[in-house]
Amino acid sequence: MKKKFLLIALIGFASVWAYGQDSSDFSAKFDKWSIDGGIGLTKPWQNFTPGYYAATPDFLVGEIGVRYMMSEYFGLKLDFGYNKFQEADESMAFETNSYRFGLQGVLNLGRMMNFETWTKTLGLLGHGGVGVGYLNYDRTNIDNDWVGNVLTGLTAQIRLSDGLALNLDGSAVANIRQNEGFDGGIGNTKDLGMVFNGTIGLSIYLGKNKTHADWYLRDDEKYKVLDSKIAGLDKRVTDLEDGKANKSDLDNTKGDVDAIAKDVDALKNVEPTSYDEFVKQLVNDGYINVYFDFNSTKVQGASANSVNFMKAYLAKNTGASVEVQGYADELGSDDYNQKLSQKRADAVVKLLTEAGIDGSRLSAVGKGEDTSVDKSSAQARQLARRVTFMVK
Template identity: 40%
Template structure:
């Protein structure tokens, strides 16, 4: 019983520890600047710089949790010609809505580092490419685009991190080459599909907003569990609750009679039993199920009652039972006196035999409860044989669920988890 209660309380404490509200900031502002490269389309003979300095972007990001989020970002810059190539200069901008995946948390990078992280992002948006020179100078080429990339992070503090991003952008419906010297989709050909490719590589900073101590980028879900010290304190408190000061098998926090005398027979609430109501507790009553005066130690005068009749009636009418904890086939400690009582009855009356009848409550599968009820009856059988009762005088059987009690009531279900006796 104590093990069952201890396990239940410890599980409850851990579950409560994991149900706190989100303990991290969700908003950030991302500022980056760096390089770009126009890949295609380019007019034959024109080439862009291998790594052209001239790109910047500003983003606002929101994380739904520590693994996934979204961001809206604006980027702008210009492409220019490589050395010893025909000159050109083309301005551009883009506006994108993207989904963000915190790959470091998804892949559990915290197992080897808590200062380096990786984000992935993908989305779509609109943009404009405006050549400043050549045939299509000042033509405002409106496009749609797709963007995908990776952002490496180095944590500088709880409010800021260093970013390094590489992104590939694909423009759709672009009409002119990046150099502005030729058309790729004007006239009868109409608009082309996603036919322009460029990329950016930037460095920057993320500034974290909010009142929490850390941001979703760096939040580790396991931190919501209790620390070793907190868990040790919780276990200590639970152990204190489960102390059984009077040794009656019922923990103090459930015991409604915490000073029960040693050896007393008690109910599930730790209260001393007086089964026959004669004012003498069962542990002091030599005839606990037959009323009698204190002068005869609770037994009736020998010439006024047939003991077998009274004891048999008490047993067969269900006043003597062995009780069990939930899903257990081990008798509860306070039930040992019931086994002793029936064993003593058999020893004093060698001409009778007893059937042990096991029951279970209605929780759980029916076939499982049938087997559990039989294991309970077999457990009492084994104790009685070990106490000296001939096995030929005993039989046992599992009767499965006791449906006579209200299964919504915990106390009623306790009464159902039992082994009863039938004298034959």
């Protein structure tokens, strides 16, 4: 019996710690910087002088940029692009060099669309932004036709290693207020030039963490944390020595650990909306406890984590209410212990309301003595002096 209560206390601590990783205190660890570059084919379109046109596709386009991901979903990129346009076989001769500098926003569409549910090696980025550039026309010796530009595109990714990814990018660039055609002549007077680029290149990830934001899976990291805690608890149960425990007690305790492990495994196969239900089940099954010293209504310092856990849960689940249930050990009279258990429940409610939880969502109930523990055992009586929670 003593082992079982000790296990409950340990699982309570592990649950608090693991759930904290789900809260705003969770610190995701991934690399944020990368250098992205590529080379490929280009096609200028729409703005040409009659008799001039470029090959389909033309060569070449080169791009390089520095990207910073603020999260695994969004980032910014500073980039430079170069295009060289030349005549097709039937066109009159021309050669134009185009240079572009821009700032783009980047969306990790692969994470947003949950690619991780079917692949860990393929990704998809969306990007778009604005910039400035100029065109240099060799045919007419017109230098520096400055233009503004707007760019958008998609990048398919293939993960080669933790530090490297292969990129296949398709982009469209609109040159605004392009005074000349792409050939350097009068063009078609539309002052808007369109360029389509297709490149193959690499992302080189920078940093000391194992994973870059492009591939970071926040939920997988949380599962690893919880799994490691389960493994640690399993080992503790195996190593615990208690002369009063019998084989039945040990089998029951082992079963509790196995049941929690199965719950964790099952959680990996459900949608994120079920996480809170899983946590609610842990709470209602008695794995989250607040402990008190003998004849005291002051929360033990080590139990502050359990109070913080409930505060985080209630702050996240604003529609939930909780019955705070107080208990006392069997020493002393029934009437005294009933009052003591009520005071303990009241004390925890007071802490939660002072932490910002609306008191209307909390109710305090004194349950009196906990008679399920060994009255003669000081360790068991310590586990009886507690407050538990029932989420409604």
